[in-house]
Amino acid sequence: MKIDVSVLPMLAAAFLLTFARVGTMVMMMPGIGEMNMPARVRLTIALVLTAILMPAHQASYTINLTALGPVIMMVFQEILIGAVLGLTARLAISGLQVAGSVIAQQLGLGFVTAVDPTQNQQGLLVGNFLAVLGIALIFATDMHHMVIVALNDSYFIFAPGEVPVIGDIAKHITQVIGGAFKIGIQLSAPFLVFGLLFNLGLGVLSRLMPQMQVFFIGMPLSILLGLMLLLLVIGAMMGAFTSYIEGVLHDLAPRR
Numbered sequence: 001m002k003i004d005v006s007v008l009p010m011l012a013a014a015f016l017l018t019f020a021r022v023g024t025m026v027m028m029m030p031g032i033g034e035m036n037m038p039a040r041v042r043l044t045i046a047l048v049l050t051a052i053l054m055p056a057h058q059a060s061y062t063i064n065l066t067a068l069g070p071v072i073m074m075v076f077q078e079i080l081i082g083a084v085l086g087l088t089a090r091l092a093i094s095g096l097q098v099a100g101s102v103i104a105q106q107l108g109l110g111f112v113t114a115v116d117p118t119q120n121q122q123g124l125l126v127g128n129f130l131a132v133l134g135i136a137l138i139f140a141t142d143m144h145h146m147v148i149v150a151l152n153d154s155y156f157i158f159a160p161g162e163v164p165v166i167g168d169i170a171k172h173i174t175q176v177i178g179g180a181f182k183i184g185i186q187l188s189a190p191f192l193v194f195g196l197l198f199n200l201g202l203g204v205l206s207r208l209m210p211q212m213q214v215f216f217i218g219m220p221l222s223i224l225l226g227l228m229l230l231l232l233v234i235g236a237m238m239g240a241f242t243s244y245i246e247g248v249l250h251d252l253a254p255r256r
Contacts, residue, residue, distance in 0.1 A: 100127020
C-alpha cells in the first residue's frame with residue numbers, strides 16, 4: 001500500500017494562505033482581537049476557522065510552489081483582504097466612541113477618562129461603556145456569526161490570486177468611517193438637544209440672578225439629569241446601533 005504525500009506541500013500552502021486571511025481578520029476584530037484577549041485564544045479561534053473554511057475554498061488557490069515571489073504576493077493579498085474585513089467591523093464599532101465623546105461633553109464628563117478595553121488606550125468613560133455594551137450585544141444577538149459568513153463570502157468577492165482594487169477598498173473604508181460618524185451623531189442627538197436647552201437655561205438664570213454661582217449648581221445638575229436621560233434612551237440607542245451594525249455585516253456578506 002502506497003501513501004501519496006505529493007499533495008502535502010499544496011495542502012500546507014493553501015492552509016497557510018487561508019490562515020493569513022482568517023488570522024488577520026481575527027487579529028483586528030473587536031472583542032476577539034483585543035490585546036487583553038489571551039494570544040492562545042485568538043490563535044485557536046483563527047486555526048479553527050481556517051480548518052473549517054479551507055476545505056471549501058482549497059480549490060480556489062492555484063499556487064506555483066516552484067517560485068517564491070508569487071507565493072509571497074498571495075500572502076500579502078490575503079493579509080490585505082483579512083485586514084479590510086476586520087477593519088470594517090472595528091471602524092463600525094467606533095461609532096459608539098463618537099457618540100460617547102459627544103455625550104460626555106454634553107454631560108460635563110469630558111474630563112473623566114479610563115482605559116478603553118476595546119482599543120487598549122485612554123478613552124472617555126461614557127464611550128468606553130457604550131463600546132463594551134455594543135460588543136456584548138453583538139455576541140448576545142449572535143451577529144458575530146455574520147462575520148464568519150462574510151469571511152466565507154469574501155472568497156467569492158476577493159478570489160485568491162486576484163489583486164484587490166485599492167480604489168474600491170479606499171471607497172469602502174471611507175463609507176464605513178462616514179457611516180460610523182453618522183450613527184455616532186444620531187445616537188447622541190438627544191444629548192445635543194439636552195445640552196443646548198440646559199446651557200440656554202443656565203445662561204438665562206445667570207442673567208436673572210447674577211449673584212448665584214451658576215457653575216457650581218449647573219455641573220452636578222447637568223451630570224444628574226444627563227445620566228437620567230441616558231437611562232431613559234439607552235435602550236433605543238443600542239437598538240439603533242444593532243440595526244446599523246447588522247446592515248454593515250450584511251454588506252460584507254452580500255450573498256446572504
